[in-house]
Amino acid sequence: MSRRQLVRGLATGSVVAFAAGCAENTALGRSQLMLVSEEQIAQLSAQAWQQSLQRERISRDPQLNARVERVGARVTRASGLNYPWEYVVFDSDQENAWVLPGGKVAFYRGILETMENDDQIATVMGHEAAHLAGRHAAERASQQQAAGIGLGLASVALDAGDVENTAQWAAILGAGVTFGVILPYSRRHELEADRLGVEYMARAGYDPRQALRFWESKAAQSAGRNATPEFASTHPSDATRIAALRQYLAEQNYI
């Protein structure tokens, strides 16, 4: 089936859900509602990625780019997730980072400037890779589908560049802030990404204790500022989360 046919079929409802039901996720050790196929998610993700690259200013700073690629390659190799990984640094003060299904990772200069070392970059890289291992975007899209918001509509919106719907769907896939829409991951997804992410960074040879230091400094920063920075608002760095991370690090004998 061609992409055009798929999109048309989805839009008219003539293509029935491919992989309806629940699926066991071995990385998470739990089952997930899966109403969307990998193929559908990959197509939407590729569109959202291209649109982000067009909309945002891409950093040409060779050192920043090299650093993200170096840490990214180590962490994603350690994750065992076999995607054609791509990394981009956006030249923006936003303190943000996100991942799209298919291995597309975006860091903003703003968040990189707050990181004290490569281990902290690895913290966020591990966290983002873990969202993919957890199939969190597909799970979220499935929940939207179950709520009656069809993926066919998403394909059409992304194709047509319909700004409002594009933003909503890009956000569901994980690229929220780029499009001016912040759609937080659920606390469950965040905690899962933190735990798995720590494993990935540790396997890659980075210091897992820096994960705690990084999230603690984000929490202190947002408390001190009153206004919550973008990254902290999409990724709630509250006391519960830090406590859960600390407990996990202790269980694994990292601290």
Ligand SMILES: [Zn+2]
């Ligand atoms: Zn996250």
